[in-house]
Amino acid sequence: MQGGLDKGNPKLRELVINRQWCKGCGVCVAFCPKHVLELDDKEKAVVARFEECICCRYCELRCPDLAIEMPLLPQYGPNDLSA
């Protein structure tokens, strides 16, 4: 977990990538508008620049393996599509 919330979206608590489920397709990496994500040497997605994340949730919604979760800070309520 990388810190530094001053630049990124203040709602976001963390960006969790499930390494057991990730198959390294690179979809989240390719379509992140802020280049937050990268594939590591094991071909798994990792968070490289957490502070750049604008919380658009495209990575989470496009992941074919349901391997990305973006829990928000509790005061921002349920984590649904409109959040």
Added chain:
Amino acid sequence: MALKNYIRERFFPHFWCAGCGHGIVMNGLIRAIEKLGLSKNDVVMVSGIGCSSRITGYLDFHTMHTLHGRALAFATGIKLSRQELKVIVPMGDGDALAIGGNHFIHAARRNIDITAIVMNNRIYGMTGGQYSPLSGYGTMASTAPYSNIDQSFDVVELAAAAGATFVARSTTYNVIEMAEMIQNAILHKGFSVVEIMSQCPTYFGRRNKLGDAVDMLKYMNRTTTTIGSQWIDEDQELIEIDSEAKEEQLKIERGIFIRKERPEYCAAYDEVIRRAKEGK
């Protein structure tokens, strides 16, 4: 509810290939059901056979994994006997429109209140990349090594002509739009069809030199557009792969094409029973 409440975690990681569009459809389907706030107990998901049809194993609703092409027949029985349930039928393009084509048009003709989701990757993924009725003229498949001479169906036109009262199309690139269309389709009273253009990088992508999942998603983004904004396309790749598109040089439209009312099958059947009981 969190996404994990809707899945059977014990079967993950799922069996689909890296970058398979079917996983994105599943992702969007869960978001749609989450957004509608449906109770898991009120949803029945019925599938046939194919990579796409494996989706029912991963989702924690009432689920049935039935016979290739026959999911709509099973779903019709379920809906007629338990009308209060939301019945959703995810199908591959082969499942829905090759072996299951007859069930598909007749479910549409009856306008039974079922949501059909056609996960269209233009190929038989499960059995090794044979062409399907949606591969299209000029595409490559394991059963068409010198290119396919079969013309494809247009799922939207077919569903509309057969009588479906809600017909929409989206892609796995347009995830938010896709989830919204599924929501609308589930809420619609009558037979609703959502075609979701999906990618099979393993067979369709490789055979047709479309690259990996990322390239295929970019391709869907470039070659589709919202209803009414088709334009002459000079994209070489599009022209090479799809000779239909070459002829027309038009992008494929996404959106809700049909949304209308027509008597629904279960309601009409109830009415017959009511009259029969009254003896008139």
